[in-house]
Amino acid sequence: MPLGEKPQQAGLFDTDIDNLKLNLAEVRHQYFSAKTLKTKRKYREQDRQLRQQMLETLKQSGISPAGETSMKKVVDWDLYNQNSQSDWFDPRMDVWG
Structure with missing residues (x-):
């Protein structure tokens, strides 16, 4: 496989993640x-389920253990709780892309 080329299977997971991101954006808009x-x-429950599905999809795609740990923090963070804190948040970072 040429350098920089993604395996075909990664493309399937990218499409799944993109669809989940679109669904998540729609659920948040509806919320x-x-x-x-x-x-x-x-x-809120649909949002939680979609974030969990994203984590499972990333696990299946072969995400690194460090990436899985980071994504788990994002999944576990409660966007809707104003008192919820995160040790990972960077306002300059696009969490989903």
Whole structure:
């Protein structure tokens, strides 16, 4: 395989991750547009599930142990809890891309 070329399988995982990122963006948009607490809770749960799916997809793609640890921190972080802290957050970093 030429240098810099990704294996075909990585392309499949990239597509899966891209789809999950789009779904996550839509769920977050819906969350912030929701009017009731019940609806907001539903979207919070969907958000959590999508982040977990992203982690599982990355694990299947052969992500490094360090990358898996970092992604687990992102998955476990509660975006919706204003008191939640993270030791990994960098405002200059695009978390999902």
